[in-house]
Amino acid sequence: MNTNNFQEHRIDRGQGSIYARDYAGTGPAFVLMHGFPDNLHIYDELVPHLVAGGRRVVVFDFLGFGASDKPTGAKYSFEQQLGDLHAVVQGLGLDKIIPVGHDSSGPAAVNYAIEHPEHVDSVCLMNAFYLESPTAKYPELIELFATTNLKALTQAILRSPEQFAWVLNFQRNKFQEHLTEDQKVSYAKFLGPLIDANFRNQPSSGPAFAQMTTHLFEEVAKNTKRINKMWANDIPVKLIWGETDPYLNYGIAKHLHSLLKHSSLHILPAGHWVQLDMPDKVAEVMLGNV
Template sequence: MSSRSITIEKVNAAPTCAEHRIDRGQGSIYARDYAGNGPTFVLMHGFPDNMHIYDHLIPYLVAGGRRVVAFDFLGFGNSDKQAGASYSFAQQLGDLHAVVEHLGLGKIVPVAHDASGPAGVNYAIDYPEHVDSLCLLNCAYGTAATKRTPEIIALFAHSDLQSLTQELLRSPEQFQWVLDFQMRKFTENLEDGQKQHLSGFLRSLIEDNIKKQPSSIPAFVQMTSQLFEEVARNTKRITQMEALDIPVKLIWGENDAYLNTGVAKDFQLHLKHASLHILPAGHWLQIDSPEQVAAIMLGQA
């Protein structure tokens, strides 16, 4: 890191923020707004987690002087989960735009992780006037030769297995077993310290998301059921992604067996101005290596 890099002593573990509720018709989005200079980093989560995957990263970004907005997509975290609500990748793209418009953010840096990759890339394509640059963290968009689908996602994504997954959801113990299996698969290549921290912090976050009522399970089930169709749609938009004339930072945890470094390199092949940064971290690199991720995002590494 350069001499301008952030030191731990400068970081407030819990920076203050303004809280917002943003109406989306079928409920409201919960967002946290941390004061600073622009362009604003707008942090997006995947599934089945929520905005708290950025709790370790945000203090470093704020200490670096940048404005940061984190929000929960409808159906997740502290955003509304109305009975009968419809969730989709198009809805998540709309959630992002609603946050930008409501808070008057102007040009932003969308920061996408996991399943929010489509929202980040498609926002840059559809709303170029609002995007300064793009930051992608272990996420997906279209097809990529080395990409693997996590077992729990594949299970719920296959429509012909719906009777099985519905039965699974009726048994909290069996669903918990599947979650535990998936967590072990995600963490098996991590260092012991990273594994212990992630297993505790992330496990609690995901279990709260699922078990706390109203639950995020309806959003999770609907989103996963649309995954393969979304990948196909985005693959058809690759030429539009290739036309993006903005800087893109690809920040990748090398120990992700699913959205692996091959996926990052595939992104790089299709982007005009992409820089690739590979870290000794897993899928949730913003939890494993927050200081290093922040330094790259802030241009200090």
Template sequence: MSSDPGEFSEHRIPRGEGSLYARDYAGAGPAFVLMHGFPDNLHIWDDLVPHLVTSGRRVVTFDFLGFGASDKPAGVAYSFKQQLGDLEAVVEGLDLRKIVPVAHDSSGMATLNYALAHPGSVDSAIMLNSAYSEDSTVLWPEMITLFATRSMQALAIAIAQSPEQLGWLLKWQQKKFLDSLPEAQRPHFSAFIGPLISDNFIAQPGAGPAFVQLAAEFFDEHARNAKHLTALKTLDIPVKLIWGQYDPYFPVAMAERRQSQLKNASLTVIPAGHWLQADEPAPVAKAMLS
């Protein structure tokens, strides 16, 4: 079980053919807007939120369209551009004005591209073990690579349409993350992160359609973002890179490379895995608030 994230107001924010589910935790200062990645939803932040709220800061979490409690309209083109639009809709819908976008996993795309598009609306940005413009030498999670490789997409879609096969693949991939963790952090992963990911896909309607489409353009999005690196280097916004050192796919070297691509970036390494906000929420919150 995760921590009780505390009291919040719930919102449905119109977004194209559906609506986004958002939670708003009252507080002061530029709101932390916490975004999830490929395989999960806003609940990955449940352990971290109490630490931020206790400090007096306003916190917003939301599910991207196609994930969690947000709508999952059939026939929608799910994309990283759409996810950037989701973030823009949340900011406008909640009248947030100045924010601190917080990325994890694949939401690094929305975080940095929002900062580029709306620099006046961003107080600072935070990235936790997240992707943006990595090159072809990176070893991504095998499940992502399968769905992102064009020559393998027929097989990938067939697997996605079989609950039994998809369930096996999810468990296999989860074990790779689990095995990289110290023994003390494994029980929480098994009790919380693993089931959260599985439920996100197995429960119907699930995140499968959104995941399949996003994964299919994953490599293309990295190539598009690589064209933004010159502009990113001139972006005068503080960026905190907070990284779990035991991540088997997003190594600290990735964070160091990202730091070199930014004008004003700091790096804090946490003894945790890919889901560091659940593994070690207190030190992650401390780094965010420092």
């Protein structure tokens, strides 16, 4: 499928600029957001299906990741990522959007609906976190960097390419334990190298990753107190979950489903990156074809 028919944009954020791709189409734009260790390319397989459905699609890299700027000394946070999303909406002149959050961009998707309901048609979450959940587990890599009293250790790991590569490899193997053989092949060929490049290429996404993970537990606690605001604003939420994700498992989706006023739950036989494992099925749900 052709994924090259898009307009590129650089959107100023003061401490740097955001890289965005805008695919022409109609209806509320799907605005796709990535998680901690990756970038907009996790949607490369999904975008063509959405565009083929006639929809406008925007993908972008958060500041500090992918092709967006990674300025020395920049401050990264969940609030900054929420601001990145709003800057994209304003910069591209979007009216109504469907923010799509995966992994650590769950907070940006939900909180944007809470703070800017006039711009949000609905919300879509895929194997994401938002609030405290009884079944939630975080990848060992994330939990390590999120534990603030281990900062000296994690900073040392970041300074050592060999040590960081070992930790990444450990995490890669854990994520693949429950994937099908075809999904493992796809992971090895595409996702693994994408994540590695995010950290190895200079300037690196390491500083953004380290700062964002430091705020994880604080953000989750804050959002646990905010979820009732989603009940009040009546915005529908689609929960699309890979059932074999060993960390952000489908128990999180079921918990969110029980707390939200207008939500639909779709469990697929896929892993954490459900949009890569089953892009056609994810698109069907997003487009309302199932």
